[in-house]
Amino acid sequence: MTEADAAELRERGRKLFAGNVEFIWAAAKIDGLPPMGPTEIAFAGRSNVGKSSLLNALTGRKALARTSNTPGRTQQLNFFAVGIPGEEILRLVDMPGYGFASASKEKISSWTKLMHAYLRGRSSLARVYVLVDGRHGLKPPDLEMFDLLDSSAMSYQVILTKKDECKKSDIQARVDGVLEGLARRPAAHPEVIFTSSETGEGIAEFQEGIARLLSERGVLG
Numbered sequence: 001m002t003e004a005d006a007a008e009l010r011e012r013g014r015k016l017f018a019g020n021v022e023f024i025w026a027a028a029k030i031d032g033l034p035p036m037g038p039t040e041i042a043f044a045g046r047s048n049v050g051k052s053s054l055l056n057a058l059t060g061r062k063a064l065a066r067t068s069n070t071p072g073r074t075q076q077l078n079f080f081a082v083g084i085p086g087e088e089i090l091r092l093v094d095m096p097g098y099g100f101a102s103a104s105k106e107k108i109s110s111w112t113k114l115m116h117a118y119l120r121g122r123s124s125l126a127r128v129y130v131l132v133d134g135r136h137g138l139k140p141p142d143l144e145m146f147d148l149l150d151s152s153a154m155s156y157q158v159i160l161t162k163k164d165e166c167k168k169s170d171i172q173a174r175v176d177g178v179l180e181g182l183a184r185r186p187a188a189h190p191e192v193i194f195t196s197s198e199t200g201e202g203i204a205e206f207q208e209g210i211a212r213l214l215s216e217r218g219v220l221g
């Protein structure tokens with residue numbers, strides 16, 4: 001890809017999220033999912049990794065998705081339309097976190113079932129962004145998620161979060177560690193983006209990546 005192509009994609013990514021974005025649907029159970037429609041991308045990751053915050057940063061909204069210091073904030077699949085609902089070209093799906101030890105067993109089991117059913121059975125889902133805390137790197141529950149996505153042949157990409165809280169000297173090692181963890185994983189997109197929802201670092205790059213994904217699917221130009 002030439003520099004001009006990359007710049008154009010970045011501009012398209014920016015424009016995509018500069019327009020209307022709104023909450024359209026919450027699903028607590030698998031039979032409560034919205035009818036399939038436009039392309040979807042989903043945000044998965046350990047509890048408290050910053051999924052809801054990243055969704056807000058990506059769309060330039062402060063409180064579109066609810067965030068919290070307390071793990072377990074997001075308890076449903078929350079769907080957001082990018083564009084005018086009914087004519088939207090993309091949906092963002094904020095998921096509950098995994099690896100959250102202090103919730104009740106029943107709750108964890110019902111969220112897990114819901115997420116697995118959604119991730120396995122949704123043909124409009126183009127990619128899952130698996131968020132990983134930039135301060136900590138990959139943890140066992142992340143590898144379980146990769147296994148699930150590989151076995152479902154569901155395209156996924158890792159987004160590192162909280163770059164502002166990561167020591168400068170750790171940044172490269174964190175990226176390398178993730179790339180190593182993704183090697184030989186068939187459904188993984190072999191590129192990592194390091195973001196901060198706090199400072200906005202990496203957000204334009206993430207928007208560009210989404211624009212590229214959509215244009216590859218013939219959705220955006």
Ligand SMILES: Nc1nc2c(ncn2[C@@H]2O[C@H](COP(=O)(O)OP(=O)(O)OP(=O)(O)O)[C@@H](O)[C@H]2O)c(=O)[nH]1
Binds near residue numbers: 050072096164
């Ligand atoms: N410093 C910093 N803090 C962040 C960043 N992203 C998220 N946080 C904080 O991390 C905490 C969790 O953020 P959320 O966005 O609610 O995390 P989540 O992954 O949606 O959490 P669950 O819904 O509980 O799974 C909040 O206190 C955020 O303010 C970031 O880039 N930098």
Ligand SMILES: [Mg+2]
Binds near residue numbers: 066067094095
């Ligand atoms: Mg959340």
